[in-house]
Amino acid sequence: MAEQIADAAAGGAAEPIRVLLVDDQELFRRGLTMLLSVEDGIEVVGEAGDGVEGTSLAASAAPDVVLLDIRMPKRTGIEACRAIKEAVPSAKIIMLTVSDEEADLYEAVKSGASGYLLKDSSIEEVAQAVRVVADGQSLISPSMAVKLIDEFKQMSRPEREHVPGLRLTERELEVLRLVAKGMNNREIAKELFISENTVKNHVRNILEKLQLHSRMEAVMYAVREKLLDLP
Template sequence: MSPTTTDPEPIRVIVVDDQELFRRGLVMLLSAEQSIEVVGEAADGDEGATLAAASAPDVVLLDIRMPKRTGLEACQSIKQAVPSAKIIMLTVSDEEADLYEAVKSGASGYLLKDSSIEEVAQAVRVVADGQSLISPSMAVKLIDEFKQMSRPERNHVPGLRLTERELEVLRLVAKGLNNREIAKQLFISENTVKNHVRNILEKLQLHSRMEAVMYAVKEKLLDLP
């Protein structure tokens, strides 16, 4: 390879799952993907949290049901140790009650264990790019949860006004749309969508897209039924 070649840095991933066959298979398949580098694997939540703190990965694939420390507990520990790490919860069902708690704890979304390797690799790239991995059905559940948490007497924080376009983008994020889908619907570029999302987070002083949606529902910034 020429020394002048400037290939992008690979996305550094760790896999944490107590089912050895599933974990090893996932590691093997992801290792064959371009732009993805598996830097470690762990069999339980304790080991996974320690490994994440030591290796500072870009993305963590984390089983939600594990011995010693649950995926939810490990998610919280990993986000504290490596705030920049994006976490994808691995689950057998999108009905998992803990998924809502996982998103609140900083997870970027979830992935069903019967997903294809193409879907897994795409999920890794999506969250590494700063997007959330939330299906429309899960988005509806999360919005319902957020609405239950909303308190009518809560005062709006002054000065954190979003533009009409930013509100449009936030509403579409709340529906589970990714940047490409939002760009297509609003007839703007993906980069423009990214800029809007960045501005929304800065104005609301939040760290993730899902946090922005949670805040927006609490503060009644979205026109939800």
């Protein structure tokens, strides 16, 4: 009986998150592979040294999460991000880079990236980012969050007085404001005294109404259209 219970538990275990690493620095790539491979629930399914190889490997391996450098030969990380999202729409992409340039962050978000981490992040932070984006959320390095908000402000168009056709409910606006503060679904649920599933439903509805593909894109749109009051 005990063996049957153990077998049932093993059979019900969650599948590991399949990760692809794309970085032209072989030493960094190999080191990260070794470190991620010992993390619970994460499996590295491939490595690539440039954007072209990374796109091809993503198409064949169909990873859950892709860690992409920005500065790479043959095809940049930004270009590879677009190509991978087209080839494997379900793949979540995290830019893992030394670049703290606002322009790179903005282009990464526009290209479909769900995360943006600097290479000075700890392995724990990288592993957590993999888990967060695999769960459908977004994550960026804290130091870049401020720059993202600044980019939002610069995108604001004072001359726009209204948003034609846009109808978010008060609750959806509340959720969007908290997303803009960098909160994840669990934190938003706690703040608003609702369930995580309810938060997920609100986020999905927001994206559908805005016709966007990620939480970060939704916040960028909302700030541009003056739906949020950011400090």
